[in-house]
Every structure is written in structure tokens, then in C-alpha cells.
Amino acid sequence: VRKRTVAGNWKMNLDAKGARALAEGVRARVGTKRDVDVAVVPPFVYLAEVARALDGSPVRCGAQNVCDRASGAFTGEVCAAMLRDVGASFALVGHSERRHVYGESDELVNQKVQRLLESGLDVVLCVGETLEERRAKRTETVVARQLTRGLAGVAADALPRITVAYEPVWAIGTGQNATPEQASQVHQYLRGVFSGLYDEAASEALRIQYGGSVSPANAAAILNAPDVDGALVGGASLKLDTFLPIIEAPRARAETQP
Numbered sequence: 001v002r003k004r005t006v007a008g009n010w011k012m013n014l015d016a017k018g019a020r021a022l023a024e025g026v027r028a029r030v031g032t033k034r035d036v037d038v039a040v041v042p043p044f045v046y047l048a049e050v051a052r053a054l055d056g057s058p059v060r061c062g063a064q065n066v067c068d069r070a071s072g073a074f075t076g077e078v079c080a081a082m083l084r085d086v087g088a089s090f091a092l093v094g095h096s097e098r099r100h101v102y103g104e105s106d107e108l109v110n111q112k113v114q115r116l117l118e119s120g121l122d123v124v125l126c127v128g129e130t131l132e133e134r135r136a137k138r139t140e141t142v143v144a145r146q147l148t149r150g151l152a153g154v155a156a157d158a159l160p161r162i163t164v165a166y167e168p169v170w171a172i173g174t175g176q177n178a179t180p181e182q183a184s185q186v187h188q189y190l191r192g193v194f195s196g197l198y199d200e201a202a203s204e205a206l207r208i209q210y211g212g213s214v215s216p217a218n219a220a221a222i223l224n225a226p227d228v229d230g231a232l233v234g235g236a237s238l239k240l241d242t243f244l245p246i247i248e249a250p251r252a253r254a255e256t257q258p
């Protein structure tokens, strides 16, 4: 049974004071809760401070992006070793805003995955189709390609450090979430692709988060849908009033209590 995981992607929002206050609020409320993995994903410049604010708590801190190179003359970039150095334990890669606003290819995403693993960081690999792709019935082709190319060269022993986030582009920041059935369908499909890339056991262990307009109103239905193992939350993660109810969404099925 896979443990539920809820992460808040703050994107390019908040200021230093707001970031610290939000991290402290999440920490205070999550306390030592162990039945859900909780993480926050601040902008690079607030990572160190947020990681300090979360030190000693079970709430993890991740980065929104990472450079595809290990170090050197890459002005403006931030490498995996630096993220680790300031207290991040994972990074998002292939977020739709990186793919669609900044033109990141599957090959670039794969390089980022490799750099994170080399530095001992965990990976949240984001995949998802556009509305046009969904209408053209290409959802499966697109997410299979993103998953397969994103994980190219990743050895089976690194798999415990990989989480996948299914984030349909049309659902991100639009208030139009995928239905629990739509999410389940794609998650099940991704699990099948993953099983073909690795094996059945790895595929059963893989955590797949859903992202795209998750809110307190729809969190329980989405989080309890078959094959949905958590949520990657954008807008609703910026306020305690909307993030905490998602973390605390009631469960319809038994899950691990480590």
C-alpha cells in the first residue's frame, strides 16, 4: 500500500516573510503526523530559509526546478548539489510551466532527473497532456512518451526515489480539475507503462500524485480515487486555510502507518 503524499508548489509567489510564515504554519499543524507525507516547494531564493523553518519536522522541502548540468559556467542556473546543500530533499522536473512556457524537452527533463539522482535527491517527474492533445485522444501517447523519455537510463535501484505527478495542462490553475475517474484512468495507464519499463513490483510501489486545481472541495474525491496516491497542489497551497484541509482530507481506504 502506498503512502499518501501532498505537496504544495508555491510557484513564483509569496515573499520571504510570507514563505517563512506559511512553512511554520504547515509545520505547526502537521506536527508529527505520519499517515501522510507533506512537502512544500518554495521558489529557489526562499529554499534555505524554508528548509531551516522545517528542520526536524517531517515536512519536506523541495525545489521547483534544477539545472541539467552538475556545476560550472551556467549563469543563472542552480544545480542539484546546491539544492541539497540548502536543505531540499527533492525537486520537481518537467512541470507543465517548464515544458510549455520555457520549452523544456523530454531530453532536458531526463538530464535533470539524472542530475538529481546523482546528487542524492528525490525526483517528482511531472507529466500531462494539453487540452488539444486530450481532444485528439492523444493523452496516453503523450504521457507515455514523457514518462519513458523522462526516465531513460534510470536504473531500477533508483526507483524508490522517483514519484510521478500527473498534471493535465488544462487543469492547472484553471479551476477545472480532472474528475477522479479521469485521474484514475491516466494513473492506471501510467502504472502499466511503468510496469513495462521496470516490473510489476516497482509499478505497484510507484507513487503517482495528481495535480491540477486540487482544492478543499475536491481533495477527498480525488485523493481516494483508485491509483491516486497524493496531490501536487498549486494555488490552494498558498494559504493554510486551503492547504491544510487537503492534507487532512479523509480517507476511504486503509493506508500504511509506518
Ligand code: PGA
Pocket (backbone or CB within 6 Å): 009, 167, 171, 172, 173, 174, 175, 211, 212, 213, 214, 232, 233, 234, 235, 236
Ligand atoms: P494548481 O497548480 O493547483 O494551481 O492548478 C498545480 C500545479 O501546477 O502543480
